[in-house]
Amino acid sequence: MELSFKEIVEAINGKVVVRGREDFNNVCIDTRKIQKDNIYIAIKGERFDGNKFVIDAFKKGASIAIVSEILFDIENEDEVETVILVDDTEKALLDLASFYRKKLGLKVVGVTGSCGKTSTKDLIAAFLSEKYKVFKTKGNFNNQIGLPLMILELDSTYDVAVLEMGMSDLGEIDILARCARPDIAVITNIGLSHIENLKTQDNILKAKSEIFNYFDESNTLIINGEDKNLLKIKDKCFEILRIGYNHEYDVYAFNIILMEDNTTFSIQDNNQEIIFNIPMAGKHNILNSMLAIAVAKKLNLSFEEMKLGIKNLEATSMRLEVIKKDKITIINDCYNASPDSMKSSMDVLTTYKKGRKVAILGTMNELGDEAINAHTEVGNYAKDKVDLLIAIGSYKECFRKGYSLDSILTFEDKKDFIDDLKTIIKENDVILVKASRGMKFEEIVNSLEEADV
Incomplete structure (x- = not known):
């Protein structure tokens, strides 16, 4: 320091x-x-x-x-x-980090959103890594304690810091933005996470928008144009860039190919088609990648430098982490969960052509009055995505109601499922494991890894 x-x-x-x-x-x-x-x-x-x-x-x-x-x-x-x-x-920690950030004078990229923050952070850091020395938030150090601790790990050898910003209520992102003063801000989406506290998606948008509270004409905001809530942000004093699948956006993707463990897509730039291959599964990671590309373009990287940088991708664990065992494949995505991320993970599951597709889903926390509808909706979304749905926890019957097929098993808690695991899981199964962090579904992943199926 x-x-x-x-x-x-x-x-x-x-x-x-x-x-x-x-x-x-x-x-x-x-x-x-x-x-x-x-x-x-x-x-x-x-x-x-x-x-x-x-x-x-x-x-x-x-x-x-x-x-x-x-x-x-x-x-x-x-x-x-x-x-x-x-x-x-706590204020002293924030003040010290704020002072240090100003003294170092490096470029800061702030990343927030209802889901996809960490994957987007990882992608931005990778894209930038060929040209710059990049620091990125470790794990989930994205709150009023974690973010200043990350800033205080920096030194003058770094060119760019990619800092994740999380929140559970209004005013929290404002504190983080005042401390980190991002030059570029990225908002991934506006979902239902934290709606228990914030009550409406408009309030979630308001809370996430605090990331640009200290912006002026020198700053840039990059948003996901496929999110209708984010399109409400306009007519600001600073630059706004939008990404998506529409040719009217600043960065847009086409010719999309989804595979089990990677995605390929093209973008258009000055009448030139540039093809990217990302070693991450899921269509949602194309949106995350385009956010990263927009950041990299803003920081003057060539497309060749971006492609070289993506080879340095270090994805945070327990996010669509594929574990291939002798007889089964496990998709460990149990770091956190929201309705949007549940659906995205099941989309990834559908890319596997061989074996029975099994989804082990648990409670999504912090949904408040939306919880029953959200769990029912996710169950309904699973109908044509999985061959077997295993629902665990307080909202298991909501999953069942939405799914409305016979190929569902429900359990009160994860221990009950683990006790019956060997009678349920079969050879060649591809198994998605996902729930909110508090459910600690990594215990299920560990049991699957150790099971002699």
């Missing part, structure tokens, strides 16, 4: 109450992961108070602690090093 001690204190408007060691390297908020010379930021949450673990952080090697309360005896603790007092440690 390329900051001085003085800059840290000024950035967070802190007061040095104990002066000890001032040498430091990285920021850490978890005492279980503290390493020598880390700055420990004592985050105070609803269920825990990091201020209680400051001495533990120092014992493990932290050189500086940023706290909002002094819960130890400063005079009588031999382990105490430098302590900086602030009003709010």
Whole structure:
């Protein structure tokens, strides 16, 4: 981290109450992961108070602690090093990251949307990688704690940071955008995720649109033109680029070929047809790829550089991850779920021509009053996509109602299914596993991997 001690204190408007060691390297908020010379930021949450673990952080090697309360005896603790007092440690983390982002001055691409954020982030980073040194958000570090931690991992060797921005309510993306100040923003779609809190898709659009709250004429917004809600965004002071399947869009795809583990499509540029092959399955990943192409074009990459970059694709795990065992094929897509992503995953399942197509689907969370209709609709969508539907959890009967075929099995919880797994799964099955994160369906994936079918 390329900051001085003085800059840290000024950035967070802190007061040095104990002066000890001032040498430091990285920021850490978890005492279980503290390493020598880390700055420990004592985050105070609803269920825990990091201020209680400051001495533990120092014992493990932290050189500086940023706290909002002094819960130890400063005079009588031999382990105490430098302590900086602030009003709010979560705000201090955001302020420090904001200061650091401005100091580094690199290009930032912000990515948000109801689904597809992580895949789009991965694709953008890959497309850019041949020309630039690119940093991308790790895992799901996309909230008010995770995003600033990602920014603080940057250094001046990076050219571009691709930062994912998540939210569950109004105002949250605004905080992230104020911290990260993206030069380019990407919105993948407006679905039903978080409708439990936000009540309407218009409110979801409003929340996602906070990503461009700090834009001026120098900024660019890139949106999915196939999403009718996103087409409501227009007549802004900044540039808006749209992608999709319509020739009127700034980047559009045609000649689409969907395969089990890759997609091929063409785009048109100056009367020239450019063919792309993406090592990701699903038509939705063509839209994600076009968003990435639009970003790459904006950052002055040639199409040849983009094609070379896609070879560096590192997809985040548990998102349409294909696991080929001796007797079965597993599509592990259990990182999260929404109605749109459920449908996209089943579309991928249909590209497999051999073997029985099995979908193991669980609860989609945070849908509020839309939950019953959404689960029923997904069940209906599965009718001509799968040979066997396995529904697990609270909305299993909604899946059954929508599916309305006999080839469905329902289970109260995943343990019940795992206990019966060997009697259900057959040789050559292609099995999609998908549910919201809280369902922890990776346990089903693990059981399928270990099963002697």
